[in-house]
Amino acid sequence: MNLYDLILFIVILVVVASFWRLRAISESVKEYLDNYCEQRQLQLISVARNSTRIGSYRGKLDFQSSFVFEFSGNGEECYQGKVTMAGLTVLDTDIPAYRVQ
Numbered sequence: 001m002n003l004y005d006l007i008l009f010i011v012i013l014v015v016v017a018s019f020w021r022l023r024a025i026s027e028s029v030k031e032y033l034d035n036y037c038e039q040r041q042l043q044l045i046s047v048a049r050n051s052t053r054i055g056s057y058r059g060k061l062d063f064q065s066s067f068v069f070e071f072s073g074n075g076e077e078c079y080q081g082k083v084t085m086a087g088l089t090v091l092d093t094d095i096p097a098y099r100v101q
Contacts, residue, residue, distance in 0.1 A: 022052065026049060026067075029065075036093065037071055044070075047069045048067065049065055057087065060087065062086060064087075067082065067085065069083065072098075073099055073100045074101045077099055079096055081094060
C-alpha cells in the first residue's frame with residue numbers, strides 16, 4: 001500500500017462517514033417533526049433539507065443544517081416552517097400563524 005492508496009482510502013472513508021452523519025441528522029429531524037406536529041395536532045406533509053454546512057456549536061465541530069417542512073392545521077391549507085439543527089440538536093423551530101379546524 002502506497003501513499004496514494006492511503007489518501008484515497010481516507011477520502012472515501014470521510015465521504016461515507018459524512019453521508020452517514022447527514023442521514024442520521026435527517027432521520028432525527030423527521031422524528032422530531034413527527035412528534036412536534038402530533039403534539040400540536042398538525043398534519044406533517046413533507047420535510048426537505050434546505051442547506052448544510054460544517055460549523056461549530058458549543059465547541060463541537062458538526063454539520064449545521066436547515067430544514068424546510070410543510071404542514072397543515074386544517075387539512076386544506078398548506079404552510080411552510082423551518083427547523084435549524086446543529087448536529088442532532090434542534091436549535092430553532094419557526095412556523096407561521098396557521099388556521100386550525
